[in-house]
Amino acid sequence: MKQFLLLCIALFLITGCNSSDSFDLIKNNAGTKLYYAGNESVVQIAVDMLVDDSKLVCETPIIQVDDIETGSILVGIPDREPEFKALLDRYKVDYKDVSGKWEAYKMTIAKEKDGNRYLLVIGSDPRGAAYGVLELSRKMGVTPWVWWADVNPDKKKHVCVVADNKVHEPKVQYRGIFLNDEDWGLMPWSNTNYEPTGIKGTIGPRTNSRIFELLLRLRANTLWPAMHECTVPFFLTEGNREAAARYNIYMGSSHCEPMACNAVGEWWRRGEGDYNYITNQSSVYKFWEDRVRDVADQQIVYTIGMRGVHDSRMVGVNTQEEQIAALERVFADQRGLLEKYIDADLTEIPQVFVPYKEVLNVYRAGLKVPEDVTLMWCDDNYGFITHYPTEEELARSGGHGMYYHISYWGGPHDYLWLSTMSPGLIYQQMKTAYDRGIRKIWIVNVGDIKPAEYQTELFLDMAWDIDEVTATGVNEHLKQWLEEQFGRSGTKELFPVMQEHYRLAHIRKPEFMGNNRVYERNKPEFNRINDWPWSEQEVNDRISAYEKLSTAVEKAAAKIFDDKQSAYCQLVKYPVQAATEMNKKFLYAQLARHGKAEWVTSDAAYDRIVVLTKEYNALENGKWEGMMDFQPRKLLTFERVAQTEAITPFVEHLAPTYKWNGTECSEGSPVAYELLGYENRAAGISRGETLTYSFRKWDADTVKVDLRFLPTHPVVGNQLRISVSLDGSTSQEVSYQTSYYSEEWKQNMLRNQAVRTLAFPVEDKGSHKLEIKALDEGVVIDQVLLWKDKLGTNYNY
Numbered sequence: 001m002k003q004f005l006l007l008c009i010a011l012f013l014i015t016g017c018n019s020s021d022s023f024d025l026i027k028n029n030a031g032t033k034l035y036y037a038g039n040e041s042v043v044q045i046a047v048d049m050l051v052d053d054s055k056l057v058c059e060t061p062i063i064q065v066d067d068i069e070t071g072s073i074l075v076g077i078p079d080r081e082p083e084f085k086a087l088l089d090r091y092k093v094d095y096k097d098v099s100g101k102w103e104a105y106k107m108t109i110a111k112e113k114d115g116n117r118y119l120l121v122i123g124s125d126p127r128g129a130a131y132g133v134l135e136l137s138r139k140m141g142v143t144p145w146v147w148w149a150d151v152n153p154d155k156k157k158h159v160c161v162v163a164d165n166k167v168h169e170p171k172v173q174y175r176g177i178f179l180n181d182e183d184w185g186l187m188p189w190s191n192t193n194y195e196p197t198g199i200k201g202t203i204g205p206r207t208n209s210r211i212f213e214l215l216l217r218l219r220a221n222t223l224w225p226a227m228h229e230c231t232v233p234f235f236l237t238e239g240n241r242e243a244a245a246r247y248n249i250y251m252g253s254s255h256c257e258p259m260a261c262n263a264v265g266e267w268w269r270r271g272e273g274d275y276n277y278i279t280n281q282s283s284v285y286k287f288w289e290d291r292v293r294d295v296a297d298q299q300i301v302y303t304i305g306m307r308g309v310h311d312s313r314m315v316g317v318n319t320q321e322e323q324i325a326a327l328e329r330v331f332a333d334q335r336g337l338l339e340k341y342i343d344a345d346l347t348e349i350p351q352v353f354v355p356y357k358e359v360l361n362v363y364r365a366g367l368k369v370p371e372d373v374t375l376m377w378c379d380d381n382y383g384f385i386t387h388y389p390t391e392e393e394l395a396r397s398g399g400h401g402m403y404y405h406i407s408y409w410g411g412p413h414d415y416l417w418l419s420t421m422s423p424g425l426i427y428q429q430m431k432t433a434y435d436r437g438i439r440k441i442w443i444v445n446v447g448d449i450k451p452a453e454y455q456t457e458l459f460l461d462m463a464w465d466i467d468e469v470t471a472t473g474v475n476e477h478l479k480q481w482l483e484e485q486f487g488r489s490g491t492k493e494l495f496p497v498m499q500e501h502y503r504l505a506h507i508r509k510p511e512f513m514g515n516n517r518v519y520e521r522n523k524p525e526f527n528r529i530n531d532w533p534w535s536e537q538e539v540n541d542r543i544s545a546y547e548k549l550s551t552a553v554e555k556a557a558a559k560i561f562d563d564k565q566s567a568y569c570q571l572v573k574y575p576v577q578a579a580t581e582m583n584k585k586f587l588y589a590q591l592a593r594h595g596k597a598e599w600v601t602s603d604a605a606y607d608r609i610v611v612l613t614k615e616y617n618a619l620e621n622g623k624w625e626g627m628m629d630f631q632p633r634k635l636l637t638f639e640r641v642a643q644t645e646a647i648t649p650f651v652e653h654l655a656p657t658y659k660w661n662g663t664e665c666s667e668g669s670p671v672a673y674e675l676l677g678y679e680n681r682a683a684g685i686s687r688g689e690t691l692t693y694s695f696r697k698w699d700a701d702t703v704k705v706d707l708r709f710l711p712t713h714p715v716v717g718n719q720l721r722i723s724v725s726l727d728g729s730t731s732q733e734v735s736y737q738t739s740y741y742s743e744e745w746k747q748n749m750l751r752n753q754a755v756r757t758l759a760f761p762v763e764d765k766g767s768h769k770l771e772i773k774a775l776d777e778g779v780v781i782d783q784v785l786l787w788k789d790k791l792g793t794n795y796n797y
Helices: 002-015 041-057 082-090 126-139 186-194 205-217 240-246 263-270 281-294 320-341 358-364 423-435 453-472 474-486 488-507 536-557 562-593 599-617 743-751
Strands: 022-027 033-036 063-065 073-076 105-111 117-123 159-162 174-179 222-224 302-304 351-353 374-378 400-405 441-447 658-661 671-674 681-685 690-696 702-709 721-726 732-735 754-761 767-774 779-787
Touching (some): 041 205, 105 126, 126 205, 174 453, 374 441, 423 453, 423 671, 453 562, 474 488, 488 562, 658 690, 690 779
Parallel strands (some): 174 441, 302 351, 374 400
Antiparallel strands (some): 022 159, 681 779, 702 754
16 A cells, blocks of 8 residues: 555655656745736736735745746736747747637746746737636645635645647636626625725725626626616726726626616616606617717626517517517617627627517517627526527528526515525536527626625636537546635535535525515415425425435535635535525424424524524624625515414325436436435436336325426427327327426426326236336426325425
8 A cells, every 4th residue: 555655655756746747836935926917907817816826835935037037937818918928939839720719728838948937928919818817826735715705724845737729618618697686795895895985885996896796707798787676886986897807807897787787776876857768769769879879898698689678578569560669660770879889790799689578579570680699698587598590590690699587686585695506507408508509798696796696707607618528527526626715625424415505505595495485466466475395204305305415515614624614614614504594594493383393492593593693793803794694685584473373284295105316227328417406316318318217006096196207497499398108008198398487387496396186097017117208409308206105395404
């Protein structure tokens, strides 16, 4: 064994720090020198970030120098900096494979005859060079969340990097985040704690600079800023636009903010009359014109079109035909402004049209969007994409984008507090989007950024290099992410904890545990806390599953270094234990309503959430005070549970005779989706393919087949169908697509499953085969359950 370890060390030295393509960033506890002679602000910012990061890692940090010194890092953009280009020519370094690309970089080693060596970071443009520089920070062990989650890197005396001499470039051109529903976190934290300005509601340049730093670390380039009524609009806050320019970040805006105008926050400040294009066209036009004229030299992805002043329908139109006509006139006016004020070919100015909510129906009814405008598709607010480009749409020059949610305010229920969106769902949906040609712009709604750290990085890692994420796998990606934050010693315990945390929350998000809804005030049953249709055993099983998670979190904390405990609280302890207590609050209340528990146990869970939240906001000497609110919108679900008595008894506990997750077929070749579904193993089936589930010893005349699908939307056409047969019998066709905001769709979103039940007669024989064939693209089977008589829930805790 000892000889094997010595051999491994020897191989590491040969292939690692001693190899010809390796370079010492840190040696003997001292950083190397770095030379950058250009004048691109974003590159200099990245260099400064690298220098500051090295101060956290070693005793003597990396130093930026004014002249090239032996053993330095040399950073530059040959297409913009003649001196750097000449340097590359001198060292006979090929840069043509980087030149002219979008945001690309590569690292290579240059050698002189006397043996002196240099690490070259070659950027195709300023952002590409910045990404290359910040990749060195990652190599030192500095995570993108070093500031935003206080992830302190380990101290190191020696760090070497291997220059792979490969071009690294993004798969998606515009990649970024949307700050949204910031009323209870980001805005009050910024305005009263991190950057108090004396002006109510500002999120200023100091905060935005931190956000821009995070975007650069995550290899992103676009921000849709916070835009609620409570927040002073981005372009009306002094210093914000200058910060965006320094960090070389594209500014964009949401589906209801055309022409870089925050309508809900700005119309009452600088608009006149009603925000109505039909009756007040001249004022609306001037509202847009003033902004375009003002920001014409800013990097902006312009949203075109028009909705209401906030997240509402366009006013002034009564029919779909009227809205189509109005929007086509709006397009002409808006694009005329871009032509008038921006010195560029109109087709080269990035523009997106977002068919969100009712606008999708308007688009499908015949709205003509200019050919060069990017069609930016959306999910249904719960992570399921509503439209994929047709062959005709794929031929458009403007390309396609995606606006995706991992946080949402709205019906059937918000999820603004804990970010528990399934990583497997993010991967499955965005991989499908990419494969279907959605590759121009990806924006993810992250709410307040915290506590959506992991999902944000997963989304942006996919946007940067989806092939690498696919090759790694979602499970391994999560595992590596945990190692990057906490090291290998703690990850062994943490990885299964986070897998189970996301699985349980996929079954029911913590915010949904009251079994009620928002915006359905005319339905009393949805305006109170309700029992779940689960047996007493199932309720207790879910409590037990969460208590095991909470205990595991406490146990794992002992293996986390002291200087990482703050990060541990933010990234693991608070999300997992707060979700645990939210479940216990409601499930113990259900037991108490039936006389099976004391009400004090439910109240204690509420009290624990209060304590956990205070602990979170007190971290880092109050750095995050105001960021975490466990009661966004003060909804009923966040209150103590009122003490009432049950009206109906617990449902009978039933178990299926057979149960399989989607991948447990006996025949067929499903696509196994990790970290997705009620058992973390959902199965995708291509159109025309069949999965077979075999079973034996059925002693009843009938089998009830309970099929549970991922509640996706059609990928091609407008249907999602399968056919099912038992032992070669006549197939039964099943359709399970839903219409947006229908009652079934609401149920599907809250439980993350679409359910269909069939019955087949069974002949008396020993073995049976259930065959499921996909008739459309996009079918994902979560579970298959067989019942003899009654159907139970069996929701897996």
